[in-house]
Amino acid sequence: MVVGKARGGGFRSTLILAVLLVLLSVALGIGISRADFLGRVPIVGPLLFEDAPARTTTGPTVVEGIQDLDRLATVRWTESVPVTRESGGTGLERFFSGERVLLIASGDVEAGVDLARIGEEDVRVEGGVVTIRLPEPEVFSASLDERETGVYDRDFSPLNLRPDDELVEEARAEAVEEIEAAARENGILEQAETNAEESIRAFALTLGFREVRFR
Numbered sequence: 001m002v003v004g005k006a007r008g009g010g011f012r013s014t015l016i017l018a019v020l021l022v023l024l025s026v027a028l029g030i031g032i033s034r035a036d037f038l039g040r041v042p043i044v045g046p047l048l049f050e051d052a053p054a055r056t057t058t059g060p061t062v063v064e065g066i067q068d069l070d071r072l073a074t075v076r077w078t079e080s081v082p083v084t085r086e087s088g089g090t091g092l093e094r095f096f097s098g099e100r101v102l103l104i105a106s107g108d109v110e111a112g113v114d115l116a117r118i119g120e121e122d123v124r125v126e127g128g129v130v131t132i133r134l135p136e137p138e139v140f141s142a143s144l145d146e147r148e149t150g151v152y153d154r155d156f157s158p159l160n161l162r163p164d165d166e167l168v169e170e171a172r173a174e175a176v177e178e179i180e181a182a183a184r185e186n187g188i189l190e191q192a193e194t195n196a197e198e199s200i201r202a203f204a205l206t207l208g209f210r211e212v213r214f215r
Helices: 002-040 044-048 057-069 092-096 167-187 188-208
Strands: 071-087 099-114 121-126 129-132 138-144 150-156 213-214
Touching: 002 213, 057 121, 057 129, 057 188, 071 188, 099 167, 099 188, 129 188, 138 167, 138 188, 167 188, 188 213
Parallel strands: 129 213
Antiparallel strands: 071 099, 099 138, 099 150, 121 129
16 A cells, blocks of 8 residues: 555656646746747847847948939929020011010929938948938939920011021020929929938938938
8 A cells, every 4th residue: 555655646746747847848938939029029129138239330331321322313393384485686687587486395303412422421420320411402404394395386577488496496495494493493402302311311220220310
């Protein structure tokens, strides 16, 4: 009987020990998986893993990355203008060679920042903060939309038998200037600068910086 109790007690002890080992393994597995999950959470992870190496980015690296963006066109402005050009002078000369052209022109203006002009002196890195000085915004191009541009009216003096095609070209050139001027007056350069800053800020944040400043 004593032997039977000894065997029964040993079996129960072994069973209890095995259950404890299983529970301990499950708890350990849950703890590891939770720690791994928390380590991936942006807010909790850094608090639990303060000894993890921080990601560092140097000024030259930032400069090279920004330069790769090249000419960052951030704004496109569309404008339509009427342009009138006349030739032939006055008096009798106008009677023989006078001409009047009315051009209805539509065109686009693109503005942005030439990021290839950024140098290492324009970027300062201090810990998790990067300060960037962007080049001045500029108009990259101003051109006519040929599908929406054309001569609306063309008048000739009674004795003018030679249409002046150069007059049309002069009207087109004036239209481009007026469209660009309208874009500038409506703040295309200011908007280009704002949009460029937002684009560069988003780019710099992907490099691991917590704050991006412009000067």
